[in-house]
Amino acid sequence: MTITEALQIAQTAPAAAPKFDVKLACGFTPLHLQTLLTAEVQQRVRGRKVAISSGLYGDLAGTLESVARGDGEQPDCLAVVIEWPDLDPRLGFRSAGSWGSGAVSDIASSARAMQARIVEALSRAPAGIRIAVTLPSLPLPPLFHSCGWQASEAQLLLERDILGMAAELAQGMRAMVVNGQALSESSAAGQRFDLKSDLLTGLPYTVQHAGAVAAALATALVPPAPKKGIISDLDDTLWSGIVGETGPEGVSWDLASHHQLHGLYQKMLASLCENGVLVGVASKNDPAVVKKTFERADLLIRSEQVFPFEVHWDAKSGSIARILNVWNIGADAVIFVDDSPMELAEVAAAHPGIECICFPKSDYAAGLAMLRRLRDLCGKERISQEDTIRLESIRRGAEFQEQAAGGAAPEQFLQQLNATISIDFDCGSEARTLELINKTNQFNLNGIRLTEADWQKRLSQPGAFVAGISYEDKFGMLGTIAVIQGLEREGVLHVPTWVMSCRAFARRIEHGCLAALFDRFQASRVELDYTATSKNGPVKDFLLAMLGEEPTGPVRIMRRQFEAQCPPLYHTVREVRRTYASG
Amino acid sequence: MDDVKKRLTGCFQIVFPDIPEAQIPLLSQANTSAWDSVAAITLLNVLEEEFAVEMDLDQVADLNSFERVYAHLQERLQAV
Numbered sequence: 001m002t003i004t005e006a007l008q009i010a011q012t013a014p015a016a017a018p019k020f021d022v023k024l025a026c027g028f029t030p031l032h033l034q035t036l037l038t039a040e041v042q043q044r045v046r047g048r049k050v051a052i053s054s055g056l057y058g059d060l061a062g063t064l065e066s067v068a069r070g071d072g073e074q075p076d077c078l079a080v081v082i083e084w085p086d087l088d089p090r091l092g093f094r095s096a097g098s099w100g101s102g103a104v105s106d107i108a109s110s111a112r113a114m115q116a117r118i119v120e121a122l123s124r125a126p127a128g129i130r131i132a133v134t135l136p137s138l139p140l141p142p143l144f145h146s147c148g149w150q151a152s153e154a155q156l157l158l159e160r161d162i163l164g165m166a167a168e169l170a171q172g173m174r175a176m177v178v179n180g181q182a183l184s185e186s187s188a189a190g191q192r193f194d195l196k197s198d199l200l201t202g203l204p205y206t207v208q209h210a211g212a213v214a215a216a217l218a219t220a221l222v223p224p225a226p227k228k229g230i231i232s233d234l235d236d237t238l239w240s241g242i243v244g245e246t247g248p249e250g251v252s253w254d255l256a257s258h259h260q261l262h263g264l265y266q267k268m269l270a271s272l273c274e275n276g277v278l279v280g281v282a283s284k285n286d287p288a289v290v291k292k293t294f295e296r297a298d299l300l301i302r303s304e305q306v307f308p309f310e311v312h313w314d315a316k317s318g319s320i321a322r323i324l325n326v327w328n329i330g331a332d333a334v335i336f337v338d339d340s341p342m343e344l345a346e347v348a349a350a351h352p353g354i355e356c357i358c359f360p361k362s363d364y365a366a367g368l369a370m371l372r373r374l375r376d377l378c379g380k381e382r383i384s385q386e387d388t389i390r391l392e393s394i395r396r397g398a399e400f401q402e403q404a405a406g407g408a409a410p411e412q413f414l415q416q417l418n419a420t421i422s423i424d425f426d427c428g429s430e431a432r433t434l435e436l437i438n439k440t441n442q443f444n445l446n447g448i449r450l451t452e453a454d455w456q457k458r459l460s461q462p463g464a465f466v467a468g469i470s471y472e473d474k475f476g477m478l479g480t481i482a483v484i485q486g487l488e489r490e491g492v493l494h495v496p497t498w499v500m501s502c503r504a505f506a507r508r509i510e511h512g513c514l515a516a517l518f519d520r521f522q523a524s525r526v527e528l529d530y531t532a533t534s535k536n537g538p539v540k541d542f543l544l545a546m547l548g549e550e551p552t553g554p555v556r557i558m559r560r561q562f563e564a565q566c567p568p569l570y571h572t573v574r575e576v577r578r579t580y581a582s583g
Numbered sequence: 584m585d586d587v588k589k590r591l592t593g594c595f596q597i598v599f600p601d602i603p604e605a606q607i608p609l610l611s612q613a614n615t616s617a618w619d620s621v622a623a624i625t626l627l628n629v630l631e632e633e634f635a636v637e638m639d640l641d642q643v644a645d646l647n648s649f650e651r652v653y654a655h656l657q658e659r660l661q662a663v
Contacts, residue, residue: 002632003625003628003629003632004594004597004628004629004632004633007597007598007600007625007629008597011597011600029621031621031624031625032624032625032628035625196640197640200640200641200643201620201624201640203624207628
């Protein structure tokens, strides 16, 4: 991105749009870094107007301490750019401080003290602020006794300390630390530092390095939603060879057969599956032969990690449609991998938004790029309890749908579910709560997405409540599947946010949730901030059934009205305080 | 308006979006509060990108009005 493009992007945001405040904490003059960061963030938060403010020159720790104290308006995000002179000015080129041998040990100890200040300030930053950090990306000045080609002990100790600090920041997910290796690929080490700019303007970065740092920070501050599933072809994709021709023992994926790229792909799918990414198969093949192949003990992904299998001779676009239906997610949340450009084109035409990747059979560089792309598209900041049970939950959901014969579940079937709704009124600080709000489309009251700062503001209002709802029945656990956030005032519940995962449809959980809220707060009515979106038809249908007319905006449901319209409920409802898994 | 002047006006509009186009040829650092040191360096970068010439940071202080920037660019572009 050029400076001109960045300025133009920043100017395209409507001035009246809600602000998206970013604090840029760095010890140097931010200049182009600020311009480029504004544009990079602006591209990721359409509908908001990005405003970036920076701290005092030469006082990175002071800027962070000011944010931690809550001075001024709380930003949505905090971008922290650490360079060596922030740890000790003598590690830069603008200081007159000595580079003599005697200074080195003093520099190391003052750098450690400064790192401690930075960690302390960041640990005290208000909970609603998302933080991204870049570590020193510029070369250290030539102040050590050794030649440039030799890493001196002092230099290595400084680098060790900064990595230790980064690990401490990353621990507990308090800050997203930008991957230095990835940054190296977009910004070559030798082309980062501009001494003239550093000395004349206070910005040590070349424009291209400022661009790379800005892009990395923006991605860490406003990451793209991870893909939820991968649908893979089999022949010449999951394995090398045509299994229908060679038989199960004739296909390969190992080093000895020179087909390790397929083995690596299998390992990647298995690893992503363990992290909650769904893996399905769409293959034109004989199902019996495929079943036999999946029995091979040396396959690096287990057959139970794949669901569903669409193996037949019909069009792949149909297979994809059925898999999306079972997973209950949109095409834009899925990746399709196949070695055939024709199959990819057929699927892409039928499912706009699906990410199609051509498996590069013998192009090793492209193979590595594909593996990394899969990781980037599906990577998660943390693994939640829901991630670990998602596949099983979907399998059970498919069984549920089969037995419920689709649509409205017969009373007898619902009665026999042994369903339990667990409600946690203390889940506001759990990552899964906000995550669910920001990724749910279908049963979503109004589609409004919230930043961590918006969320904290909501929860700090007098009378605010948040309910995290999890569900379990004889088909298994669905985990946390709904969130209701609102305000209780004098027996009236005002609900601006209500989302429920599509995995939980057709079980009357939405009715159970509302009934539980009426009971817990002894409320006389509920006011729901409903707005129609292109995707929230299930909410409209629910409200239509409750109100007897199609909702056109915010609605009120009186308790008596709800009780009159509510179908029989068979859930056991209990209030809990759950423990959350993270990692 | 010649091509260089037109493109230069476009550069100024990008850096100073709140200033009407008609006033741009009259701009100088002395009469434009938005033309601070940050804007001056940003302007140099935008000029580099638009005219594909390398602008020297040492010249920031001298290039303090639209007229001066225009004259400097004409000189540079004729020399190419």
